[in-house]
Structures are given as structure tokens and as C-alpha cells.
Amino acid sequence: MRILLFSGKGGVGKTSIAAATGVRLAQMGYRTLTMSVDPAHSLGDSFDLEGGLFHGDTSDPKPIADLLWIQEVNIQREIKRHWNEIAGYITSVLRTTGLGDVEAEEMAIFPGMEELSAMMYVNQYRREKRFDVIILDCAPTAESLRFVSLPTTLDWYVKHVFNLQRKVMKAVRPLVNRLGPVEAPPDSYFGNIQDLFLKIQGIDKVLEDPSITSVRLVTNAEKMVLRETQRAFVYFSLHGLTVDEVIVNRLLPGEIADSFFVEWRESQTRILREIEAYFAPVPVSKVPLFNREVLGYEGLRTVAEGLYPAGTDPAAVRQLEKPYSFARKDGHYEVRLHMPFVEKGEIGLFKKRDELIVEVGTLRRHVGLPTTMAEMVPVKARMEEDVLVVEMRSAI
Ligand SMILES: Nc1ncnc2c1ncn2[C@@H]1O[C@H](COP(=O)(O)OP(=O)(O)O)[C@@H](O)[C@H]1O
């Protein structure tokens, strides 16, 4: 099974590109599900479905075409299905602070619930072998990063806090219930958390396996959008996910001759070159600006035709090697870059702001550093087979 995760800044065209990719994959014979993880769902709108996606109260995959399904995670339904005890408890606590019922229920929807629910579905479908490809249409970058970091957070919570908290609670509950204004969580609350944990178990390995999960970053050829895309690239790598394509959407087509757009075209061309240099060797694909909104099955099919020329398979595994990773070794940090075909002697390294820049001949790779390493400088480098290992130490 393959998981393709589409991420990028708000409004760049993630939903359109994710939906178009789904259309193409289903046409190629893959059982394909495109799932929206963005609370501001627009997948149903992208397919121009009359009345949106929800008829009745279902968030189950809805068949759209042969071998193609779409799903929008409906948080209200998910709460009933998976979070009943947890949300119930949180609501009861919030009520004691004087909040009305409606407000308390609203606030019990905490950040990450949607993402976690989507992850449970992905895990369930994977176990059932129900689809060949699952496409995740993610919320803007920050939220998608929360999505991919959730399994580790939960893992930590369960290992360190949950078991202890549960034991302590067993011992003190009779007391708390008598004294405190806030009731201790009932046993079913813990049961519910444990249940959820079991449902997402294993998903972190799935997300970090480049033969299963690939991240596709959607961007526009605009400076402000590019900055966010670069940060996204760094942080996905940091979480161990592999970005194997950058898709530049809304490029002005050649036939626009109006002088009004001259500057736009020049800056797009310049930023496109910057994008190609920055992300190399990750392939960069281009999608033109269309003369109207991308809507409906036919509109999406047109996008797919441009993006995936005949003979290309959007589900193909293109990159088995993570582009780079970060590790903490005794007393220092290491940046590890997969750099086939190079000799150590031809590599130049220097630091510019929060980036480590690696030069090989005329080629440059910018490695955005995580905040913890931003103040460090490269002190040593060595090749371990195809991997360049750069030792980073604090400059102060
Ligand atoms: N290449 C394009 N040409 C014309 N319209 C586009 C293009 N890509 C996206 N759109 C339109 O832009 C709007 C936002 O796109 P969408 O895919 O919803 O972005 P996101 O999911 O990143 O917020 C939609 O109305 C969509 O139809």
C-alpha cells in the first residue's frame, strides 16, 4: 500500500492536486482513497458534488468513480465513535468552570483530534488492505506537521504518563471525588485512551517508511510561499518522512502576453529556478494556472494530464533514501545527508543563518536546520559509504 501526503501553505492548491492525483491513480487501476484531513474540508467541493459530501451522517468513504473513493473526516461523528469517554470527561470538567453545555462541548474538541482520527482510519484500511493508495489532503503546513508528530507524542504520553496516572488515580479517586470540585476521570476515560492508542499503533513506522509514505509538497512560485515550503521540507525530514516531489502550482501559461503580467512572469521564472536548485535532487513538477477554477471530475482529470504525463505513475516509489536526517550523538549533533556519487574532497560546507550549505562542484544543497541546531557550526565531516556525516557543535 502507498500513502501520499499532500502538504503546503493554505490556498496553494493542495486539495485540487491531491484530488487530481486520485483521479489519475484510479484510472490506472489502483483502488484509491483520497481523504481530507483539513478541518476546512473542500474535497467534496473540488469534485463539485451537489450538496457537498455528507448525505446523512456518514464519513465513510464515498465512491466517486470506478476504483475512486473520497472521505472527509467528520469530527462530530468521530467524537461519537472514538472519543466519547474522553470528550465526555473533558466536557464535564469544563462545565464545572461555569461554561454552558454547548461551549463546553465545543471546547472538548481539542487540537489534533481530527488528525488522530484520520490516522486511525489509515491504520484500519492498511490492516484491512482495502485500498492500494491512500492520498491525504492535509491542512496547511503547521497542522500537517502536528499530524505526523502525533504518534510519537502519544507514544510518549502512554509510556510515561498514562500508566502512572492511572495507578495514582485508582488510589486517590475516592478521596478526590469527595473533596475536589472536579471529578477524577472515570476508568472508562483511561480505557478510551488506551483504545485509541491501540488503533494508531504502528502508524509511525508506516509514515517513516519511504516505500509506503511519500510527502508531496505543493507550492506556488512566490517568495513567501517558498519560504514556508522550505521549512516544511526541513520539518518533514526531521520527523523522518520523505519528500519525493515538489509541485509548483499556478504558473502563468506562456500564452498570456498582457503587459500587466510581465513582472509576475519574471518573478515566477526566477523563483522557479530557486525552487529547483533548493530542492534538488527532489524532482520539481509544474502545473499551470488554468483559465478557471479547477472543479469537478473533468477539471481534475485535466490537471492530472498535465502533471503526470503518459507513462508516469504517481504511486511509484521514487526515493528510498531519506534526503537527510538529524541525530544527537554524545555531546554533539550530526546531520546525515545521502550524497551518492561524491568524494569527500569535492564537498564544501558552510553555514548561512539557520542553514547548512553543502556544495559539490557547482551544485548546492541547502539543509535547513532545526531550531536546536541553528546556532551550531559544522566542525568535521566524513563519508560513510553514500552518506555524508557532518558533525555540528555549538559555536558559543
Ligand atoms: N492551477 C490552478 N488554476 C486555476 N485555479 C486553481 C489552480 N489550482 C487551484 N485552483 C483553485 O484555487 C482554489 C484553491 O485551491 P485548493 O486546491 O482548494 O487549495 P488548498 O487546498 O491548498 O487550500 C480553488 O478554487 C481551486 O479550484
Ligand SMILES: [Mg+2]
Ligand atoms: Mg485544501
